[in-house]
Amino acid sequence: MTLSDYPMNHAAEVSRERFVAILAENDSPAVAEGAAMYDTLVASGVSVLVFLGFYHVESRMGKVGVCKDYDTKNPGNVRTPASLSLSASLTPEIPGKGRYAMYPTWTFGTLDWCKRIKGPKYAESGLLTVRQVLPKYAPSSDRNDPDSYARTVLAMVERWGGKVGIDIIKDLTPHNTSGPRGHKARAVVWHVAEGGRAGVRSWFHSPASEASTHYLVCKDGDVIQFVDEAITPWANGAVNKPRLTNPVVKEMVESGINLNRLTISIETERYTGDRLTADSPMGRALAQLTREVMQRHGIPIDDDHVLGHNEVDSVNRPNCPGNLDWAGLLAAVKGGGGTVSKEPVVPAKPDTIPEAGTAEWFLNARGETVVVVNFGGKAAHIEGVALMDAGVTVANVSGDRYYRSVIDGTFTEWLKVGG
Numbered sequence: 001m002t003l004s005d006y007p008m009n010h011a012a013e014v015s016r017e018r019f020v021a022i023l024a025e026n027d028s029p030a031v032a033e034g035a036a037m038y039d040t041l042v043a044s045g046v047s048v049l050v051f052l053g054f055y056h057v058e059s060r061m062g063k064v065g066v067c068k069d070y071d072t073k074n075p076g077n078v079r080t081p082a083s084l085s086l087s088a089s090l091t092p093e094i095p096g097k098g099r100y101a102m103y104p105t106w107t108f109g110t111l112d113w114c115k116r117i118k119g120p121k122y123a124e125s126g127l128l129t130v131r132q133v134l135p136k137y138a139p140s141s142d143r144n145d146p147d148s149y150a151r152t153v154l155a156m157v158e159r160w161g162g163k164v165g166i167d168i169i170k171d172l173t174p175h176n177t178s179g180p181r182g183h184k185a186r187a188v189v190w191h192v193a194e195g196g197r198a199g200v201r202s203w204f205h206s207p208a209s210e211a212s213t214h215y216l217v218c219k220d221g222d223v224i225q226f227v228d229e230a231i232t233p234w235a236n237g238a239v240n241k242p243r244l245t246n247p248v249v250k251e252m253v254e255s256g257i258n259l260n261r262l263t264i265s266i267e268t269e270r271y272t273g274d275r276l277t278a279d280s281p282m283g284r285a286l287a288q289l290t291r292e293v294m295q296r297h298g299i300p301i302d303d304d305h306v307l308g309h310n311e312v313d314s315v316n317r318p319n320c321p322g323n324l325d326w327a328g329l330l331a332a333v334k335g336g337g338g339t340v341s342k343e344p345v346v347p348a349k350p351d352t353i354p355e356a357g358t359a360e361w362f363l364n365a366r367g368e369t370v371v372v373v374n375f376g377g378k379a380a381h382i383e384g385v386a387l388m389d390a391g392v393t394v395a396n397v398s399g400d401r402y403y404r405s406v407i408d409g410t411f412t413e414w415l416k417v418g419g
């Protein structure tokens, strides 16, 4: 698989030792400073492999061109420093080429390059990936070929990093989308599939379902993609009593734009009551996919930008994304660190009592399954029942017990025990 694009900002893909070894393999004059350069990149949040890719294209890592001839210690061959305090001087005017920044050490040159990539010219202008940055960094008007530059950097990132990014099984649906998103993705929404992988695949491929999400993360950690990230799926339905205390939700709702156009939706292969933890294959894959999606789209990686479906619709989807370990999963999305402030959604009370003979379930604020059972017109709240376990029985207020079983991933009617 060839990388089509890659974020400029990324957690370190390789160790410090490997980074220094790559400089050594390329006979770079910067090898003695390799460890300090690596630490500088990591502290800045800039991808160490993307840096090496640029450095290689610019000067074969310091071995050719202006960088070598003038000993500029300027890994990105930049003309003007982002921070004047880091650059001692400029080269003299080079015939036909102009002047370039010169740095006292490679580490200073690296830090200044990071400031440039993170600053107003690139990241702060929304240029966050290799393919977004290069047309400005190496414009064709300056006799560069940004496309070939990007392909070279991406190939190097892939080669040095080994496997980069999570494996994705493509199963794109021709149905159930409404075209290009037309807006920048602002958040990720997690869902619970209430079914197995085969059921979800056939559902999303059926025109009758009028439903789809970008991804399904499976129990075994497989990731299936149904809708390209640039396309709008039919995932979130209408907004109904959204969680406006989340500033990201509030901003999206107030924009008046359909939330399917503003979010990347990820389904998980489980039922509402199946607790999803960060140390399971599905939890690890969900966290990694979510992080990669957020990096690709420049979405801030924090609690507010990872939503449960119930933060968008607390009325009709109070149970989605079901019972999950928010703290553990969000810590994993963020790369293992930081504190997590996200509280589970407290479901809105139903406006109407459901029809006799029905039951509804949702999660309470502690993440426990709460069941509202309405048998014969009498409602009862039963807390902490793992209702999704087939065969579990619940009692109504008269003491009669009822159960449901699961056939092909679908619950049967409520059946009275012994009835």
Ligand SMILES: [Zn+2]
Pocket: 190, 191, 192, 235, 309, 317, 320, 321
């Ligand atoms: Zn959902």
